[in-house]
Amino acid sequence: MSSLQDSRYILEANNIRKDFNVKVKNNKIVAEEKILKAVDNINLKIKPGETLGLVGESGCGKTTTAKLLLGLYKPTEGKIICEGTDITAFKRKQLKAFRKKAQMIFQDPYESLNPRFKIKDVLIEPLIIHKIGSNYKEQLKIAEDILEEVGLKPAQTYLERYPHEMSGGQRQRVAIARALILNPSLLIADEPVSMLDVSIRAGILSLLRKMIKERNLAAICISHDLSLIRYISDYTAVMYLGKIVEIAPTEQLIKKRFHPYTEALLEAVPNPDPDFKISLQNIKGEAPNPVDKPNGCSFHPRCVKCMEICKKEQPQQVEIEKGHFVLCHLHKNKNS
Amino acid sequence: MKLLELNNVSIDYKTIEGNIRAVDKICLSIEDGEILGLVGESGCGKTTLIKSIIGLLPQNGTVAEGEIFFENENLLKLTKDEMRKKRWKDISMITQSAMNSLNPVYKISWQIVEAIQAHKEISKEDAYKRAEELFELVGLEKGRLNDYPHQYSGGMKQRAIIAMALALNPKIIIADEPTTALDVIVQSQILERINKLLENYQGSMILVTHDMSVIAQTCTKVAVMYGGKIVEYGEVNQVFKEPNHPYTMGLKNAFPSLVGEKNDLISIPGIPPNLLNEIKGCRFKDRCPFSIEKCSQENPKKTNIEEGFFYCHREEEREKLRVLASKQETWLQENIKE
Amino acid sequence: MRLLKYITKRILVMLLTLFVLVTILFFLFRVVPGDPVSMFIDSGLDRESQELLLKHYGLDKPIGQQYIIYIKNLLKGDFGNSFQYGKSALEVIAERFCNTMILMVTSLIIAFFIGITAGAALAWKRNTKFDMIGTIIALIVRCAPIFWTGMILLSIFAFKLKILPLGGMNTPGMRFDNLLEKYLNFDFLKHLILPAVTAALYSAATPLLVMRTSMLEVIKEDYIELARAKGLKEKRIMRKHAMRTALLPVVTIFAVQAGFAIGGSVLIETVFRWPGMGREIVLAVSFRDYPLAQTAFLLIGVMTALFNLIADILYAYLDPRVALD
């Protein structure tokens, strides 16, 4: 292979791993140091115009994965390839160019805007850093345009405001505007609506979807809620304790899932319908502390279909149907 | 028999900017054995309302008018000490953020025993035994009783709080967003556990949440709050199948579902009203696609239906509105008159 | 045995600190222009006897060598001889050290007791006149110079009312056969009251204000609301729930406060002519008696470090969430 990367993809993550050193206190006065494998051997490929959903419980490594892909963390192992080069080896200049291409929207709109910046300063800052627009007036015009695009009309009324003078939904729109102002080709949204009131969530989600399609972005949307992911992503990957346990086109995954954890996750989403009562049959207990991962398949202590082999051996990923991968001992490769 | 009855209750907050009427003339009752869901967006006054029932309004909040009857006794007329004795024994509570509701420096067992001993002449050993029973009830290992809260996961803390709430077999339990901070699976486990406990539990419960699906899973009755008022109240099945208030219709649309085909997710445009200003007419009118002239002039009247009520000026046309409300075009910003 | 390891680690850090201190002090005292010897040797002495004296104190050697000798001696427990007293500096300081400790520990105990209870009470009655007046008094006491407060108390109780002694630690002329006898008598207690109260007043203000702020924050916590919902009595909520957790930041400042108090002993002991280490430092510095000043300073450093260690361990015990690392 002459090129490191398949040119159809914007970003490719190859076997990335991230370890953190953490201090744990177990009934003792003095702390103990341990290694937390937050992300464990993950492979991802992202295409323009396509949205990948990343689902899992808190602490499963979704956000760490996102930050690795954006170069906010350095992976302990593995490569992240963008346009033929490994981003983990970027020099300062290359990194700055990469920043222009990859952006993120954060979970908490009350946290992601600097409280001491006016909205116009928030939006113009990236333009100043990347020297876009020849003068302040031009930059202001770009900021106004993007504000109108994300539905904050008329833009002039918002430019002079501070974040605390806006509602959560409006702030999240500003955050989207900031992410898009540099015309990125990759967008990662980390739980973009989970802090917002239910009645306005759909508006933000459809705005995101519109932007992704219009601008032909490669996107990743992180959420703990499969029912929300369904509305935005084309593919969905389910994560458990740092690993992707199942990945498939979203509707396919909802209709036909193979991993017991996905099964449980789907079962667990409560329905706004009194006729469908929850019954959790596919899972036991709570997720262990990621510091003490079980041996073998890390899901085995909670799995109702656990076999002997699950306790000893880590499963390998198999393609069970076209484009549908599972990491589970229950399933064998269709081709082999 | 009516266990709890709120009669025309209004609650005011004093703030630097002025008085806020967080709860406005609410009438609501709950019968023995009933599980009432109270649903609404943040700032709609749901938490304020339940805090007034248990007598724990913050210092700047006061019940401006109305009565709260519990077993035919007006709670607002009780002395502080009489009210204190009612708490937990008759009315217990599962707080909003169970994560922070346990005192970090005491063992869980200590905190449960304390609650029991505050109301019962009972030895420490017996109280501890009761705590063990409770732990079994909520699905926690007895051995973990002597842990500190920080050694528990979020779900375990929530279970511990539920155990504590059940300790004295109260007549009513008020649960304020009991599962909001939890992960999906843990949330479902807790909801399942609550459902199971409710089967054997004689008393009533008020469950406050912003999540319609949680209500659908647990409650028998539901009250929908908006801008300090209850806009609709009724049997859960009825409200979910045939919502009568446009807000309920919109709220129902906004919830994604995994069951069946993907249907459009629709959001309600605009933001909730600012309660600092006095509002004339219906409080939902600014966000309602069906609002008419009358809505901004008069307060809507109560329409009683079997097992419930709602407040809307267009009560006659509700069948038609329901059909319209399920369409995405209806809820576009442009269709809403300022 | 992690705790032991932790303490060892901390003590090593403490020793390093002390080593740095010793080094800084040693060179400070010797590098400065001016002949230190002239400060304590009668200029009437002839050259020969001066040189003899220099030799006797090891001052004739080059400074690097002096330093090595000094460190070696320190490790052997030899802190050098005081120029003023002509005997071992450690011996001189040992007695002063006891006197200072008694004064400081007494005043710190009073201070933290007053600070914690009053701070909690003020917070519990927040936004009342009681709270406002209490806070203002605490602030003023905190801001008044400690030696001035001491002077005022002296004028009132010793000079005007004549119920307490004017200073010192014992009435002159009293003789004691052993230490116990020296400290365990009414006369000593009478001498202790004013300096201890002055120091306590000063040291109480900070824990009081910290306790008040910390209580105000704790009161808003969810577990206080739950304690109310549990139907506990207000007194119990305040004592068992609010005060217990609000205490934690107060423990954190204990170390710093103790350090201040020990440093402040310089002033207190001067005003009340208390024969302690602080006063000795002032005198030693005035007379350029550097072995004595160094020794006293070092001991004060050790005390500060010890208080730090105690506070950290205490904190870890009081807060189950916190681990030492």
Next chain:
Amino acid sequence: MITLNKILRMLRNNKVGMIGLLIFLSFVIIAVFADRIAPYDPMKIQYDSDGGVKRLQPPSKEHYLGTTWMGRDVFSQMIVGSRIAVLVGVISAVCVVFIGTNIGLIAGYFGGTLDNVMMRLVDIVYGIPFLPFALILVAILGPGIKNIILAIVLITWRNSSRVIRSQVLSLKNRTFIEAAKLSGASHWRIIYKHIAPNVMPLSLVYVSTTMASAIMTESSLSFLGFGDPLQVSWGKILYACYSSQAMFKAWWWMIPPGIAITLLVLSGYLMGRAFEEIANPKLRER
């Protein structure tokens, strides 16, 4: 950066802070115009018409606050003494917080070895008993304001740098900092454009409290007899009062310097508390 205007705006809604600022500003005005306000040369011995020294005279029309044992005018000494207090307070506060804030910002933001070394250094400095150290330093280097300020700066930078570092540690994990990083902002831009404005209220807390403690330190050292020999300061007035053994007789000599020190130190603490409420919104809504 910070202008008086900005500070005023911050303190406008804060009664406590306003009072502190007013007290402080009045002392500044007194210090600036001390020469014109003081009726006599503070060091000049006053004689009565018979040529006798006016020793320990109680307050009168000529001498508002009486005279000292040496026959000097206490009121003039008080007025002129404000100079040293204000000077030492302001200069040390600015130096200390400038150093402390920058160390805190850099150590907290970059972390790693640099942070470790810095914080060990802070630990060591925390182990040095402040007043005895200042005493020894001033005694050796010679009494004078420069050395007093040096001693204060050498020790007190530890407080602000440690607290600001921990504030930076929590700020740098806030998502708006990550967002800035993602915009391609350089480290220095993040530190000085995004983080620094957010720690500014905290820095101001330390400007105020350091000023207070510097004034206290100066007067303590002067009281112990290590003040600047050529200048009048409040601590030195008290030193003279105490060592002349006249303090029990001449309240007018003993009381005013103490009140002045207390007030000026208080003004620092009041402003500090006000800034603290701004820095930590949790304290605000009661």
